[in-house]
Amino acid sequence: MSLKKNKSVLFLAMIFLFLFFGETIAQPLNFPVHVRITNTMASNVTIHCKSKNDDLGIHVIPSGQYYEWGFRVNLWGTTLFFCGFTTKKGGGVYDIFEAKRDVPRCRDHTCYWGVKDDGVHGYNGDATDIWFKWKS
Numbered sequence: 070m071s072l073k074k075n076k077s078v079l080f081l082a083m084i085f086l087f088l089f090f091g092e093t094i095a096q097p098l099n100f101p102v103h104v105r106i107t108n109t110m111a112s113n114v115t116i117h118c119k120s121k122n123d124d125l126g127i128h129v130i131p132s133g134q135y136y137e138w139g140f141r142v143n144l145w146g147t148t149l150f151f152c153g154f155t156t157k158k159g160g161g162v163y164d165i166f167e168a169k170r171d172v173p174r175c176r177d178h179t180c181y182w183g184v185k186d187d188g189v190h191g192y193n194g195d196a197t198d199i200w201f202k203w204k205s
């Protein structure tokens with residue numbers, strides 16, 4: 070009798086541990102994310118973002134406005150979006166969302182970027198901030 074009881078307790082404990090750690094391990098996977106890119110320059114910014122499977126098209130972000138999109142990180146954690154920027158001060162193509170870099174970095178499932186005269190900034194207000202200088 071008591072052996073049977075012990076086995077059920079063990080079984081429940083295993084289910085609990087599996088749910089608990091399974092959740093922790095699975096959390097970065099299939100994780101919903103928003104990317105918001107704000108134009109803090111005085112003039113328009115033209116942006117073109119793509120992933121392997123999606124082309125988000127060409128958008129003009131007027132001064133002071135933002136462009137935003139959402140998606141889910143794939144199960145393999147290989148989701149990558151790159152964006153081309155054209156501005157009066159310079160331009161370039163940069164990796165704007167990279168799952169391994171940005172799932173731990175971006176807070177509240179949102180990655181904030183700002184386009185400035187000196188390039189593109191990914192900011193959290195801490196040491197994980199990124200600055201991509203214009204390439205051209």
Ligand SMILES: *[C@@H]1O[C@H](CO)[C@@H](O)[C@H](O)[C@H]1NC(C)=O
Pocket residue numbers: 112113129131
């Ligand atoms: C900025 O973009 C807006 C909207 O696309 C456009 O109407 C405007 O002419 C642009 N301004 C300049 C200076 O290119």
